[in-house]
Amino acid sequence: METTGHFLGTEGWPDGKIFGLLDRAHELKGSPGGNELAGKILAMVFFNPSLRTRASFEAAMLRHGGHAILLEPGRGVWGMETRTGVVMDGDAAEHLVEAAAVIGRYADAVAVRAFPAGEDLEAALADPVIGGFAAHAGVPVINMESARRHPCQGLADAMTIEERLGKRPSGARFVLAWTWHPNPLPTAVPVSAAINAARLGMDxxxxxxxxxxxxxGDMEAVRTVAARNGGSVRVSGELDDAVEGADVVYAKSWGRLDLFGDAAAERAARTVHRSWRIDGGRMGRTRQGRGIFLHCLPIRRNVVATDEVLDGPWSVVIDQAENRLHVQRSLLLEVLG
Amino acid sequence: METTGHFLGTEGWPDGKIFGLLDRAHELKGSPGGNELAGKILAMVFFNPSLRTRASFEAAMLRHGGHAILLEPGRGVWGMETRTGVVMDGDAAEHLVEAAAVIGRYADAVAVRAFPAGEDLEAALADPVIGGFAAHAGVPVINMESARRHPCQGLADAMTIEERLGKRPSGARFVLAWTWHPNPLPTAVPVSAAINAARLGMDxxxxxxxxxxxxxGDMEAVRTVAARNGGSVRVSGELDDAVEGADVVYAKSWGRLDLFGDAAAERAARTVHRSWRIDGGRMGRTRQGRGIFLHCLPIRRNVVATDEVLDGPWSVVIDQAENRLHVQRSLLLEVLG
Amino acid sequence: METTGHFLGTEGWPDGKIFGLLDRAHELKGSPGGNELAGKILAMVFFNPSLRTRASFEAAMLRHGGHAILLEPGRGVWGMETRTGVVMDGDAAEHLVEAAAVIGRYADAVAVRAFPAGEDLEAALADPVIGGFAAHAGVPVINMESARRHPCQGLADAMTIEERLGKRPSGARFVLAWTWHPNPLPTAVPVSAAINAARLGMDxxxxxxxxxxxxxGDMEAVRTVAARNGGSVRVSGELDDAVEGADVVYAKSWGRLDLFGDAAAERAARTVHRSWRIDGGRMGRTRQGRGIFLHCLPIRRNVVATDEVLDGPWSVVIDQAENRLHVQRSLLLEVLG
Known part of the structure; x- marks a missing residue:
């Protein structure tokens, strides 16, 4: 899932390079930033909404003297066709091939957010938009969340864990906890979180x-990274059991993949699992009752986790969101500096 | 309505500090600006549309070497829940508590626009959005118009009056003139204008x-500021009488508060008052026929005021809009410099 | 169509000045840009969507140390009235007169995009929005595509031709080829392309x-520029004949003007012309089969031109889009430097 020079999925970069990014991110957190990216432009292309990603990428460029340009296809920017060979006599006025190539002529790097769409799971998971940008932009492409990966979130997750548990907390217990949610969400975030916990050597x-x-294929990616770094991976069907003794509880909902594209059926199947939610009792079962709680945000309060958790001593979600800024500063200095 | 370090409503800051902001704004108008805000980021969060506020805040940051990041919840950014304790299984994907805290980690100050919403007047006037940001952002929060106040507009109003009538024009006559308008507008602007006229010692x-x-509560705020600064406040039910001999006519429509949330009833009540409009005849009744005409813009021509007024010698609305830039430069240098 | 200091339609500027802009654009393409526009702000006002124009104008400002502010009336910014003398009790909350004047107080120049609207051709082609900005902004106004002209596109077209055919390729053959398209598009681009080809002395x-x-009136503008610069203009009703021996094929669709405002009738009339499309066979008829293919983008693949053309040796559309950046750097340095 990686092409030279791009940052599409964290597993595509050598572990050493990722650890280098993390180490630098920790250092950058304590320093204001200089003028390393003066004259550099990052084009941010959002096919889907964003708050953290958008603000933190723009802030990361600005903190080092660079600038970001925001482009939102379909909202003030032409809609885009992504399929090849099609006769474009429908709604889309522009093809991804031209858009990517042109944006690459105006910017020094292009960051792209494109969630999975359509009803065909295999087609969605082929990640055609981010892949198309990587193929045609002619400059480094950074994934701001695609159908398959959210690598910058994964880096921030790892950085936040390291802040609390120490660098490379080998053998510590990381629980990715599915929760109920009203909508079937993509799997890019949970997969990326698991890959990066595995890379830290966690269980x-x-x-x-x-x-x-x-x-x-995503489970395989997690297992491969775990094997390479002394971590382990197991699956559990029971939430209370899973969080027992955990060092980290990472809450995240996602949609059932065998019902991909059929929102009504997926919702019906999900309705019985509303008790899959992180509350104070469950955090109390973590290691000495002091495990940390992570979530990528935005989070639905009292749905994914209770107010008690989010406002309590366990939650590090605001630090985790702040760390998006610092890992992206680190990444942008690597890619553009 | 003020918490330390924030700028939520002008009456919350000491008069001396406000006069200092105004004095500096007058000076700044004649100078291009330096690099005082280099490396500083202002996050601008708009829950409602804007032209002047958005452009003038961004320009103010840029004129002094800083930058602004634009975030619009619900338009390319997740919608936001503002109530506490709620189970978030509806439309809103994010709670204000997290959004404010996260934005505060990326930016050096947060500016927020949030008009009143809902059908409950007391709830709307409690100004939950701006208050929530002030409580959770962890950095200075600037009000870009809330349910209750538009303090930067109020500063620009005062600066414009001082440009034409001299500094602190004590005893000059300021008329806030309600006008007809097709929609029930918020009261933040007229209240803020009156507070600042009162602070200049005007009648x-x-x-x-x-x-x-x-x-x-807002009338009380105006009276308190007037009493402190030698001004006076009276209410009139007759427009021609009110503008007689005025130095300043400030036109502004607002919705009837006892019909808040019931747009149809409010519109029906308002329909008989279409003659509440500023025309050349009314401006002719001002002091020597040379009173000045103010409005915060946007203004509906030939509804709130006639073309004759807006294109005539009385109108200073463009200067007033320009002064938004200068008072905000002054404010941002105070808050971030 | 030109007012002093503005850049509304390329034919309004002296040929020598345009050639100077082009010469500088060629030079700038090879250089990174300095700090010539430090402290300068360009307000970009978009009444219609954009990708290239928006990104390339912002990039052009940033490449020389300046900044751009994005304003989109009706999308996060108040809708705007453009007619004079009207009682504004409808949807529009703001008049162009005030908006233009205010924006001009915040920015050093204003760039505006406003496509033709309504059902009255003469009224649309009077270009009231760009004209209103020019009359009221008080600072230089740059046309980012109006009902009548897209002068920056025209400059980029000319620059791209010069890159391939040499400077002022007098007597070379330029074909503006109408194509089928599902929607009736404006004529600003084809007219601007033809004016600038004529200015290069092309046939x-x-x-x-x-x-x-x-x-x-637009044909007259093309003919006047051609006569002044040794070019010629002819009209053809047969596409295969027109491209025979061409050095440049510029594909572009536009709507039938005598059916302006009647989309259904226009579509019905157009439906028989779907064969007006540029394919490899037609490019093979150009001079030695090596004519170049231009289009302003966005382009509908396999509708306006086939994949074979766009992915083949003829197409220079990505260079042409990149050149938007360089001609605008040249223009902004002229207007603001």
């Missing part, structure tokens, strides 16, 4: 109800 | 049809 | 089906 438990298995 | 007349009384 | 052929004649 990863992925807890979800039967049927919510992650995509096999 | 303030608030003219409106019976029923369009401002919120009692 | 211009405008090929379209009977009924798709350009506006007489």
């Amino acid at each position: 990863v438990t992925i807890a979800h109800p039967p049927g919510w298995e992650l995509y096999p | 303030v007349t608030i003219a409106h049809p019976p029923g369009w009384e401002l919120y009692p | 211009v052929t405008i090929a379209h089906p009977p009924g798709w004649e350009l506006y007489p």
Whole structure:
């Protein structure tokens, strides 16, 4: 999933390079930033909404003297066709091929957010938009969340864990906890979180109800990174059991993949699992009752986790969101500096 | 309505500090600006549309070497929940508590625009959005118009009056003139204008049809500031009488508060007052026929005021809009410099 | 169509000045840009969507140390009235007169995009929005595409031709080829392209089906520029004949002007002309089969031109889009430097 020079999925970069990014991110957090990116332009292309990603990427460029340009296809920018060979006599006025190439002529790097769309799971997970940008932009492409990966979130997750548990907390217990949510969300965030916990050498438990298995190729990616770094991966169907003794509880909902594209059926299947939610009792079961709680945000309060958790001593979600800024500063200095 | 370090409503800051902001704004108008805000980021969060506020805040940051990041919840950014304790299984994907805290980690100050919403007047006037940001952002929060106040507009109003009538024009006559308008608008602008006229020591007349009384707490705020600065406040139900001999006519429509949330009833009540409009005849009744005409813009021509007024010698609305830039430069240098 | 200090339509500037802009654009393409526009702000006002124009104008400002502010009336900014003397009790909350004047107080120049609207051709082609900005902004106004002209596109077209055919390729053959398209598009781009080809002294052929004649005043503008610069202009109703021996094929669709405002009738008339499309066979008829293919983008693949053309050796559309950046750097340095 990686092409030279791009940053599409964290598993595509050598572990050493990722650890280097993390180490630099920790250092950057304590320093205001200089003028390293003066004259550099990052084009941010959002096919979907964003708050943290948009603000933190723009802030990261500005903190080092660079600038970001925001482009939102379909909202003030032409809609885009992504399929090849099609006769474009429908709604889309522009093809991705031209858009990517042109944006690459105006900017020094292009960051792209494109969630999965359509009803065909395999087609969605082929990640045609981010892949198309990587193929045609002619400059480094950074994934701001695609169908398959959210690598900058994964880096921030790892950085936040390191802040609390120490660098490379080998053997510590990381639980990715599926939760109920009103909508079927993409799997890019949970997969990226698991990959990066595995890379830190953690013992990863992925807890979800039967049927919510992650995509096999993604599980394989997690296992490969774990094997390379002394971590482990197991799956659990029971949430209370999974969080027992955990050092980190990472809450995240995602949609059932075998019902991809059929929102009504997926919702019906999900409705019985509303108790999959992180509350104070469950955080109390973590190691000495002091495990940390992570979530990528935005989070639905009292749905994914209770106010008690989010406002309590466990939550580090605001630090985690802040760390998006610092890992992206680190990444942008690597890619553009 | 003020918390330390924030700028939420002008009456919350000491008069001396406000006069200092105004004095510096006058000076800044004649100078291009330096690099005082280099490396500083202002996050601008708009829950409602804007032209002047958005452009003038961004320009103010840029004129002094800083930058602004634009975030629009619901338009390319996740919608936001503002109530506490709620189970977030509806439309809003993010709670204000997290959004404010996260934005505060990326920016050096946060500016927020949030008009009143809902059908409950007391709830709307409690100004939950701006208050929530002030409580959770962790950095200075600037009000770009809330349910209750538009303090930067109020500063620009005062600066414009001082340009034409001299500094602290004590005893000059300021008329806030309600006008007809097709929609029930918020009261933040007229209240802020009256507070700042009162602070200049002016004799303030608030003219409106019976029923369009401002919120009692807001009238109290105007009276308190007037008393402190040698100004006076009276209410009039007759527009021609009110503008007689005025030095300043400030036109502004607002919705009837006892019909808040019931747009149809409010519109029906308002329909008989279409003659509440500023025309050349009314400006002719001002002091020597040379009173000045103010409005915060946007203004509906030939509804709130006639072309004759807006294109005539009385209108200073473009200067008034320009002064938004200068008072905000002054404010941002104070808050971030 | 030009007022002193503005850049509204390329034919309004002296040929020597345009050639100077082009010469500087060629030089700038090879250089990174300095700090010539430090402290300068360009306000970009978009009444219609954009990708290239928006990104390339912002990039052009940033490449020389300046900044751009983005304003989109009706999308986060108040809708705007453009007619004079109207009682504004409808949807529009702001008049162009005030908006233009205010924006001009915040920015050093204002760039405006406003496509033709309404059902009255003469009224649309009077270009009230760009004209209103020019009359009221008080600072230089740059046309980012109006009802009549897209002068920056025209400059980029000329620059791209010069890159491939040499400077001022007098006597070379330029074909503006109308194509089928699902929607009736404006004529600003084809007219601007033809004006600038004529200015280079080229022999211009405008090929379209009977009924798709350009506006007489615009044809006159092309002919005047051609006569001044040793070029020629002819019209053809047969596409295969027109491209025979061409050095440049510029594909572009536009709507039939005598059916302006009647989209259904226009579509019905157009439906028989779907074969007006540039394919490899037609490019093979150009001079030695090596003519170049231009289009302003966005382009509908396999509708306006085939994949074979766009992915083949003829297409220079990405260079042409990149050149938007360089001609605008040149223009902004001229206007603001």
